[in-house]
Amino acid sequence: MELIDLYLDMFVSFFKIGLFGFGGGYAMIPMIHDEVVTINNWISIGEFTNIIAISQSVPGTIAFNSATYIGYSATVNLGFATWQGVIGSFVCTLAVSTPPLIIMTVICAFFSKLKDNPWLRSSLSVLKPAIIGLIAAAALMLMNGHNFIDYKSWIIFALVFIASIKKVDPILLIIISGVAGLILY
Numbered sequence: 001m002e003l004i005d006l007y008l009d010m011f012v013s014f015f016k017i018g019l020f021g022f023g024g025g026y027a028m029i030p031m032i033h034d035e036v037v038t039i040n041n042w043i044s045i046g047e048f049t050n051i052i053a054i055s056q057s058v059p060g061t062i063a064f065n066s067a068t069y070i071g072y073s074a075t076v077n078l079g080f081a082t083w084q085g086v087i088g089s090f091v092c093t094l095a096v097s098t099p100p101l102i103i104m105t106v107i108c109a110f111f112s113k114l115k116d117n118p119w120l121r122s123s124l125s126v127l128k129p130a131i132i133g134l135i136a137a138a139a140l141m142l143m144n145g146h147n148f149i150d151y152k153s154w155i156i157f158a159l160v161f162i163a164s165i166k167k168v169d170p171i172l173l174i175i176i177s178g179v180a181g182l183i184l185y
Contacts, residue, residue, distance in 0.1 A: 003080055007091045010074065013040065014067050014095035021063065021096075028063045032070070042074035067092040152184045 013035040021028035029052060036042045043051070051073065055065035071092030072085040080088075114120050160173050 001078060003075075003084060006075065006078060006080075007088065009040065010042075010071055010088060010092050011095040014071075014092045015098060017063070017067075018096040019099035026062065029066075032063075032066055036070050036074065040074075043070060043077060047073060047077075063096050064093055067096040156180050156184075 017028055017031045017035060021031055033048060037045055037048050048070075051066050051069045052062070054069060055062045058065055068089045071088035071090070075085040075088030076082060111120075156177055160177055163173055164170065
């Protein structure tokens with residue numbers, strides 16, 4: 001296989017992953033597996049498992065981290081030099097990040113032109129409570145008998161909630177909450 005063909009194949013594969021990988025990095029894992037292990041056979045299932053584990057344990061998103069590791073590993077596994085593996089890392093990372101960048105750029109351009117539209121404003125105002133509900137639902141799912149929030153946490157929450165309504169700086173609220181947690185616990 002020619003190196004340029006490999007880079008092009010990796011770019012197309014990771015571009016598709018970035019374009020159709022809705023739901024975040026965890027939702028992309030099956031797509032990444034299909035592209036790099038099943039379809040293209042660039043790495044083994046054992047390498048894939050290790051790459052996903054490493055991608056979860058280092059800072060950054062799973063999609064970007066795994067693209068970086070897979071780009072390097074696939075290139076080197078196919079017999080190319082280490083420096084060519086670094087270029088493979090760059091190609092895969094660029095490919096997986098390009099579709100979200102394009103989509104967000106279009107959304108931002110569209111939003112900035114319509115931000116004062118009354119229909120859009122009312123739609124967004126309806127979404128705010130739904131988002132708060134989703135976050136609250138996630139928090140409630142995380143509470144079980146071992147980590148149920150006690151009354152001190154509810155007091156901190158209530159005070160921070162009231163302060164946020166009064167437009168207190170969010171960074172200050174985070175710091176104050178941390179200090180209050182240290183003192184109370």
